[in-house]
Amino acid sequence: MLRTILAAGLTAGLFVSAGTFLAAGVTADDISARAKKLHFSATVVDTHDDTTQRFLDGKFDLGPRDARGSIDIPRMREGNLGAIFFSIWMPSKITGPEAVDRALVQIDAVREQVRKHSNDLMLATSAAEIREARKQGKIAALLGVEGGHMINSDLGVLRSYAALGVRYMTLTHSGNDEWADSSTDKPVHNGLTDFGKDVVREMNRLGVMVDISHVSDKTFYDALEVSKAPLIASHSSCRAICDAARNMTDQMIKDLAAKGGVIQINYHVGFLSQEFRDAEKAKPELEKEIQAEINKRCGDNEGCQLVEGDRIVREYMNAGKLPRVDYTKIIEHIDHAVKLAGAEHVGLGSDFDGAMMPFGMEDASKLPRITEALLQKGYSEGDVKKILGENTLRVMAEVERVSREPNGNK
C-alpha cells in the first residue's frame, strides 16, 4: 500500500523531467566506471553545509562515520567531496553582540575540527588553497557566514570574520537584518540600505563572496548592481520548478549568470519539489506533528533538530504521509539552470545537515550519483566538472582578483 503511494510520488517526479528516467534507477553500486573516474578526478565543491551546528554540543566529531546526518570525513571521502563550506548560522532573531559572540564560537568550532583532523582536512581561504588541499589528498574546509545579522552592523566585525577565513556571507537569513531584506520576511528596507551597499563593497574589498541565497528579490538586484565581483547563490534552486521564495526566478538566474555568478542548487525537498511543497501547505498539522517529534528527540539542540528533522521527513515520505522526492529532482534543477544560463553558472549547494534530503541523496557519499546522472543526460565531462566545482572555484578566483584591485582599497 505504502509502496503504491511512493511509486505515485516517484512517477510524479519523472513526469516533470522525463529525461531522468535512467538516473532514477541508479544506486551507489552501479555508478558507471566512466562516471566514477570523472567524479573522483574532479574537484567537488559544496557551498553550503550546516554541519557546524553539530559541533556545538561537543559530542559530534567529523572523524568517525556517523549513523546520523549527512557529513563526516569517511562519507565525504566516499563521495569525493573535495571542498566544503561550513556554514556559520544562528536564527535571525539573535542579534547584537550576542550574535557576534556566537558566530565566533562557531568559527572556532570549525577551525578546531580542522586542527584536530589535520591529516584529512585543511582550512582553505582561496581557490588556489582548495587546489592545494586536493593535491595533498585533503578535504578543503571553508567558512561561510549565513546571515548578515551576525556582523551587528559593524564592518570591523565583518573584517574580523574575513581575517578568520570566512569567504562568503549570505546577506540575510530568514528574517530581515538591519540593512537587507530577506525573501521570507516583510520588506522594510526596499532591498539593501545604503549601509547594506557599503557592506557589499567592503566584502568586495576583502575578497568575501556575496551570497544572495535567502535575500529578497530586490536585495538580490541591489547587490548585483553594487558588487564589483560575481555573486553566488550558495544554496538556492529554481523557482520555475518549485515556487519557493527561497528559490530564484529564471530572470534572476540569467541576471546572476550575466555577471559571472553561480547558482548552487539546494537539495532541500521543499525547494526541489512543488508537489512536496503543496502537500506540506495542505497539511499544516503535519508540520506541527513533525516539529513535536523533533522537539521530543532533540530538545533545543539546534544541530540535533536539523539532523533529526531530515530523518523524520524521510520517514514521513516513506510512510506516504508526504510525497516522496527522489534525488533526480536535483538533476532536474541543475539541468533547468544550465539550459537557462549555461553550464558555467551552476554548482552544488547541498544544505546537508540543515535541510530535508531527497531519497538517494541522504548524505555526501551519494554525490557520485549526480555525476552519473549528468553524464547519462549527455553532459560533457568538461561541463560536469564545472558544475561539480570548477564554476565555484572560478567565482572565488574572480572575487580574489577584484579584492586585489587597487581601487578596491579605499
Next chain:
Amino acid sequence: MRRLFAFVCVSCCLCAGHLFSRRASADDVAERAKKLHFSSIVLDTHDDTTQRFFSKNYDIGKRNPDGHVDIPRMREGGMNGIFFSIWIDGRIMGPPAVQKALDQIDAVHENVRKYSKDLTFCRTAAEVREAHRQGKIAALIGVEGGHMIGNDIRVLRMFGDLGVRYMTLSHFYNDEWADSSTDKPIHNGLTDFGKDIVREMNRQGIMVDISHVSDKTFYDALEVSKAPLIASHSSCRAMCNHVRDMSDDMIKALAAKGGVIQINYEKSFIDQGYKDASEKQSGGVVAVFDQLKKECGDDQECFGRKMVEQEKQATAEGKLPHVSWERIVEHIDHAVKLAGVDHVGLGSDFDGATMPDGMEDCSKLPKITEALMRKGYTDDDIRKILGGNTLRVMEQTEKVSRELQPH
C-alpha cells in the same frame, strides 16, 4: 645644563664601578649608544595607542602634537616593534566586551594595512626579526584583560587566530576567573577555569601576561604555565610600593621560569614620592581612571586629554612632584641586579599613562640605551633589554605551543 648635571649625578650614584663609561667622552658614548640603539630591535610590549585609532583627530602616519606614539616618532626613537594593546573597561563583560575587542583588533589590522610601507603585522619572533631586516616597524597585538574573552575559551582561540600574542589575565577589576591587584580578591588567584585558560594560551602560543593581576594570580599562573610569563608593563615594588608593580620575590620567581618584566614608565609606578602625592591628590590610578571615566564616558579622546591636563596642572601647582625619566633606568637596573639581564624589557604604557620628564614620547627612547651604556651595560645586554629578551620569550612560547599541538 641642569639636565646634564642631574644625569651625571644619577649615573655616578647608581653604578660607581663603571670606570670605562666615565672615562669615555660624553660624545663618544652618545655616538656609540646611538649606533647601538638604531641597529637594535626595540620592542615595546605595551602601548595604548589603539584607543586613538577611533579618534578622527589621530593619524598614526603623521606626527601628532599630543600623545606618545606615531610612525614619525617611532622612527625617530628607533622603536621598531610595538604591541598595540586591546583594552576596554574591565566592568564591560560578556558579548559586548568580545565585540569591542574585535573592533580594536580590526583597527590595528586596518592601520597596519593603511601604512603597510612602515608597519608589518607580526605574529612570531621570526616575523619581528624579518620586519626589522626590511626596515619596517613590527606591529603586534596584546589583549589587556581576560574579561574581553567573554568567559569563553573559544573566543580566546579566535583572538589568537586574529593575531593576539599576549593576554593580560585581568585589568583593574577581577574578571570571571582571575583576581586583579587593584580589586578585592574573590577567586584566590586563578580559578580552575582560569588555569584552563592559561593552558589554552600555552597551546595557542599566546604569552601569559601577569601585569595587573594579584600576587596570588601571578603565582598560580607561574605554576600552571608551561611557557615563561611576561609582565608586559610593570615596574619594581621595592622602588615604588604600588600593587601594580612586582615584588623582588615575584621578579625572581618570574625570571627563574624564563620570564621577563617589561618596565612600565608610569610615574605612579616608578616613583614613590609621586605615587604618594598622587594618592593624596586624587586617590591613585584607579580612582583617577574612574573619575575620568565618569567625566568622559566612552570618549577616549576626552579621557586622554583630561588625564594630561589634570596631571600637568597638579604638577604646575606643586601638588605632584616632577619625576625624571631616569627613574625608568633605575627600575631596569634594579630588576637586572635581582634577576639578571635576561629577564628585563621595556613596556612603556605609552598613550595609557603619565610619562616622566624626559620620556615625553617614544622619540626619547634612545636615552635609555645611552643611560644603560653609561652605567656600563654591554651592547649585548642592552640589546636584550631593548627587545631581545621579549623575543626569546616569544620563541619559547611558540616552541611550547608546537609541543602541545595534537600529532
